[in-house]
Amino acid sequence: MDRRTFLKLSGTGVVVLGSGIGFSSCGLAAPDGNGLRLLPGFTSRKIATSGQAVPGTSYIWHGNPDGGAVFPVAGGGWVYVSNSESVPGGASMIRFDAGGAIVEAKSILGGTIVNCAGGATPWGTWLSCEEWDSGRVHECDPMGIDAAVVRPAMGEFKHEAAAVDPIGQAVYLTEDQPDGGLYRFRPTVWEDLSAGVLEVMTDVGGVLGWAEITEPTGNTTPTRDQVAQMKVFNGGEGTVYVNGSICFTTKGDNKVWRYTPVTNTLVTVYDKATSSNPLLSGVDNIAALPNGDLFVAEDPGDLEIVRIRPNGVVSPLLRLTGVSGTEIAGPAFTPDNTRLYFSSQRNPGTTFEVTGPF
Secondary structure, three states, X not given: OOHHHHHHHHHOOOOOOOOXXXXXXXXXXXXXXXXXXXXXXXXXXXXXXXXXXXXXXOOEOOOOEEEEEEEEOOOOOEEEEEEEOOOOOEEEEEEEOOOOOEEEEXXXXXXXXXXXXXXXXXXXXXXXXXXXXXXXXXXXOOOOOOOOEEOHHHOOOEEEEEEEEOOOOEEEEEEOOOOEOEEEEEEEEOOEEEEEEEEEEEEEXXXXXXXXXOOOOOOOOOHHHOOOOEOOEOOEEEEEEEOOEEEEEEOOOOEEEEEEOOOOEEEEEEEOOOXXXXXXXXXXXXXXXXXXXXXXXXXXXXXXXXXXXXXXXXXXXXXXXXXXXXXXXXXXXXXOOOEEEEEEOOOOOEEEEEEOOO
């Protein structure tokens, strides 16, 4: 079988057998020098290791790297932002030039704890979410020039991730609780997150709606207990806005969801319990390409990033080997969609770059 035939078949989820081309039945090659099993045509490099200086800089990379995003830099290049799911937590950045060389690394957020995931805004900031009972959202400058600002109006609860809908002008927020909700923050003034209305999705007789959270701080009653008709999601994790929809994951039941605000519809994109190809488990952080392909990181599952195509085909993009007691986190693509960044969170925390024909 030639390489073009292999690529065509593996891209449709067809199982390809035979060892003559050096790939397993899942389409992934043997581990490379970084312990990653990749598809043909892809390569990897380590860009940072927890507790060590980022190559080419003196900045010590944070522990427990988690959610992340990529931002273009004026004049060329880009920045990869990564949270630290530690106590203390925070967030850091690595800046690359137009050719992909590392030119800078530094902290962009401190004085916080358990910064899990978050989300990028269309106006170029990073929303870093704290995952604890009184966790808040912190809006950060990816370049680390302007000081980060806390956004208490977006609620105090066990935040996981955020996705911004620029059409509906709302920020959607997941909650990592077995009885958590899906929240929507509507700013009073678009692009200003200092004030607005926090709502939670409701389900009344199968009809979806939104109800206001009257006490966003949750000081008296946790936000998830303030609305009796709240639709419960089992362990909300990553979320991303793509092509007019909010896609998000729930790890408690291994599902991937798509909510479309314009039609107010919610569908299940993937359900491990009913899937004909249930290779994705421990669903966590999520990223997307403009064509609608979703990329879900596993915690821990098989330590893979798994692609879900718009037609429902599920296939592994990569797998980390040789590490235990960790999870995959922070997948994010460069603006030209040729490079993917992500991290293995522990033992040790390691942040990778994968380049190839996504």
